[in-house]
Amino acid sequence: MDDSEIVTSYFNYIFKDMVKLKWIGHAYSIREAKALIKSERPDVVIIDIELKEENGFDLLKFIKRAYPGVAVFMLCNTTDFNYARKSELLGAHYFIDKSFEFYNIPNFLMALQSAKNISQKLNRFESFT
Structure with a gap:
């Protein structure tokens, strides 16, 4: 199984319910990500x-400039x-520590949807500021 298949399987598993x-896919470069987002x-x-x-921050800047309504979750190992x-x-909605919070991505997505349903903004950064 290559990296692409592993990523797809893992996301399919955590999003199964x-x-x-x-799930529309993943990209390994900013160029691929821009094309996927555009299409x-x-x-x-x-x-x-x-x-x-x-650098993922470069992609975040692009998304927030070109597609400001897209919610962005940033992943890091710390x-x-x-x-x-x-x-x-830079406008991300969530900062997720992959080491401890990766499995919670579905919960974060549900929280984002709930906030959107009641016309509220979600701010996950209070603990970091």
Whole structure:
């Protein structure tokens, strides 16, 4: 099984009980991500800060400029204050520590949907500021 199949299987598993969610795929570069976002117009994008030879913050900036309504979840292997703060300042909705919170992504998505349903904004950054 290659990396692509592993990522897809894992996300399919953690999203299996979410009936209103459609997994549209993943990208390994900013160029691929931009093309996928342009063609699929997702409501939510999950970005790893550490991209191969690239930076997830660059993709976050692009999304917030070109598609400001898209909710963005930033992933990192640490709860580093500087990464969390930068994510918040650039417009991310959530900063997720992959080491401890990855399995909670469905819960974060449900919280985002609930907030949207009652016309509220979600702010997950209070603990980082």
